[in-house]
Amino acid sequence: MNDKIVQHPRRDMKLERDITRSPEAQALQDAIARAVSAYADYLERSGLVFNESDNAIGWCDDRPKSLVVRWESNQGMVITLDCGSDHPEPSHPDEFFR
Numbered sequence: 001m002n003d004k005i006v007q008h009p010r011r012d013m014k015l016e017r018d019i020t021r022s023p024e025a026q027a028l029q030d031a032i033a034r035a036v037s038a039y040a041d042y043l044e045r046s047g048l049v050f051n052e053s054d055n056a057i058g059w060c061d062d063r064p065k066s067l068v069v070r071w072e073s074n075q076g077m078v079i080t081l082d083c084g085s086d087h088p089e090p091s092h093p094d095e096f097f098r
Helices: 015-021 023-045
Strands: 067-072 076-081
Touching: 015 023, 023 076
Parallel strands: none
Antiparallel strands: 067 076
């Protein structure tokens, strides 16, 4: 009978919240944010990504508009420009655009 008992899929929600809100996690998240921001600024200065000052051209500009940084637990870090030359398909989850 025990083989039919499964753990609830959300059993670690409290642990996740506690860990991600800890001072150490917050400091690491701040460091990540600073690094990603610096890289995004570099790409913008290089003219590689869409810039708000280019808004007169409009969103039809074909330059990438999103920098996507993701950690895949089995593969490591993935840093892409959304719809850029290395990853031409959108890399964002659809729920961001609903």
